[in-house]
Amino acid sequence: MATLQNSSIVCSSSSSSSSWDRRGGIIRATLNAPRITKNMSLSGLRSKGIVEELESHNFTDRKLSPININTFKRNDNDGPEPLVIAKLYAILEAVADRVEMHKNIGEQRNNWNSLLLTSINALTLAAAAMTGIAATSAVGGGAPVAALKLSSTVMYLSATGMLSLMNKIQPSQLAEEQRNAARWFKQLHNQIQTIIDMGNPATSDVKEMMEKVLALDKAYPLPLLGAMLEKFPANVEPAVWWPEQRRRQAKGLDGKKGWNGWNGKLEEEMREIIGFIRKKDKADYLRLGGKALKLNKFLAISGPVLTGLAALGSAFVGSPNHDSWAVVLGVVAGALASVVNTFEHGWQVGMVFEMYRSNAGFFKLMEESIESNLIEKDMERRENGELFEMEVALQLGRSLSQLRDLADSSSGKAEEEVEEFASKLF
Known part of the structure; x- marks a missing residue:
């Protein structure tokens, strides 16, 4: 029975592989996980597993922004212009x-x-x-x-x-x-x-x-x-120091009708x-x-x-x-x-x-x-x-x-x- 003397996980951009060294009786295993780059959403990593994240993103064909600028657009109803x-x-x-x-x-x-x-x-x-x-x-x-x-x-x-x-x-x-x-x-x-x-x-x-x-x-x-x-x-x-009276907006004190x-x-x-x-x-x-x-x-x-x-x-x-x-x-x-x-x-x-x-x-x-x-x-x-x-x-x-x-x-x-x-x- 072979004895596992050492194992290492090396992160690289290639796929995972394993090899048998007969002289030393050592199993060398390499697990290639995807490198966390700026294109990956950190919030997504928390909510989903690594496998689902890998399946849902194509890192070679798409470039994603780490911040969704649409979330920072002010809603006109939230405050004054x-x-x-x-x-x-x-x-x-x-x-x-x-x-x-x-x-x-x-x-x-x-x-x-x-x-x-x-x-x-x-x-x-x-x-x-x-x-x-x-x-x-x-x-x-x-x-x-x-x-x-x-x-x-x-x-x-x-x-x-x-x-x-x-x-x-x-x-x-x-x-x-x-x-x-x-x-x-x-x-x-x-x-x-x-x-x-x-x-x-x-x-x-x-x-x-x-x-x-x-x-x-x-x-x-x-x-x-x-x-x-x-x-x-x-x-x-x-004496007249005011403009002509105009029709008012339909708005009460609290902004509601x-x-x-x-x-x-x-x-x-x-x-x-x-x-x-x-x-x-x-x-x-x-x-x-x-x-x-x-x-x-x-x-x-x-x-x-x-x-x-x-x-x-x-x-x-x-x-x-x-x-x-x-x-x-x-x-x-x-x-x-x-x-x-x-x-x-x-x-x-x-x-x-x-x-x-x-x-x-x-x-x-x-x-x-x-x-x-x-x-x-x-x-x-x-x-x-x-x-x-x-x-x-x-x-x-x-x-x-x-x-x-x-x-x-x-x-x-x-x-x-x-x-x-x-x-x-x-």
């Missing part, structure tokens, strides 16, 4: 930059109002004083009187030009526009951040945010030449709120805005006219035929111009007009937002009813119970009989 997130962050950065720009320019234009008001009043009062001095020295005549007359006339003319420019651009109104723009851009910044934090943003969100940015740029332009808003419009219209919090009672309540806002709050601010506009127009015309008349009077001071009325015109008109200028720009009548116009725009936005939900017949495309009711109440400075009481009171009475306004904020 990275490109959509990147676009929203790009818009977010642009909005943050606009907030800073409007804030800085608003401060600059507010400084314009203060500096121009001080400078013009100083010129006007100095010219009036010089006209009075020239009138008292007119008896002696001579070069000093002529110098005083010329200086006061030049100062009045300078004040007239500066005041005309100031009344045209209305720095206090410009500053209010930039303050409003910074406020709405901050609000838009928060909206975009909320969309990102809630997750699953869509391409429609990117389009909507882009439209809101462009609408704000159009409503509150930064440059003055060629893009400045009309400071003395023929009719007072609410279903009941959206709306019912007949809530719809009736929102209709009453719309009527109340339209006939009380928005109408009142448009009426006040019209009064502020008329007052501002009157003051903007009166100031340069008075300084112009004062310049004319100062030029005729000392004239034998026109001395009396020239002195009165040169001194009194200058003093009145200073008062008018202080009242217009010191009290910032242009800013008050813009504030009324912006408030009317705020109620117009609420009105359109409510109407866009009520017009939509598909409940799933509306904003969530409970959330929307809470947002309306917060925007009006009311609790939910106060909002419902307001709707009940307006439905039981005519709007003229209800004394209170919908908003308790302003």
Whole structure:
């Protein structure tokens, strides 16, 4: 009987074989197992035997990748599209930059109002004083009187030009526009951040945010030449800084379709709120805005006219035929111009007009937002009813119970009989 003295397993790429060495009585056996290469799936080796793996793979004719790239493709339903997130962050950065720009320019234009008001009043009062001095020295005549007359006339003319420019651009109104723009851009910044934090943003969100940015740029332009808003419009219209209301996507808060919090009672309540806002709050601010506009127009015309008349009077001071009325015109008109200028720009009548116009725009936005939900017949495309009711109440400075009481009171009475306004904020 032969004794097995040694055995070895040698891994090679050839088939297995055995041989008998008669001299040493040794059996040499060689078992050739397939070499584990990069073409073999390691997970397959764990789940199947070596024999089945050999039978199922042809290592000489096929080249297999160790990683199946299809398993690493993102499923669109598993998370938000990275490109959509990147676009929203790009818009977010642009909005943050606009907030800073409007804030800085608003401060600059507010400084314009203060500096121009001080400078013009100083010129006007100095010219009036010089006209009075020239009138008292007119008896002696001579070069000093002529110098005083010329200086006061030049100062009045300078004040007239500066005041005309100031009344045209209305720095206090410009500053209010930039303050409003910074406020709405901050609000838009928060909206975009909320969309990102809630997750699953869509391409429609990117389009909507882009439209809101462009609408704000159009409503509150930064440059003055060629893009400045009309400071003395023929009719007072609410400020509009939002794009046209579009049809919403059919998606609830959890991304699923279903009941959206709306019912007949809530719809009736929102209709009453719309009527109340339209006939009380928005109408009142448009009426006040019209009064502020008329007052501002009157003051903007009166100031340069008075300084112009004062310049004319100062030029005729000392004239034998026109001395009396020239002195009165040169001194009194200058003093009145200073008062008018202080009242217009010191009290910032242009800013008050813009504030009324912006408030009317705020109620117009609420009105359109409510109407866009009520017009939509598909409940799933509306904003969530409970959330929307809470947002309306917060925007009006009311609790939910106060909002419902307001709707009940307006439905039981005519709007003229209800004394209170919908908003308790302003």
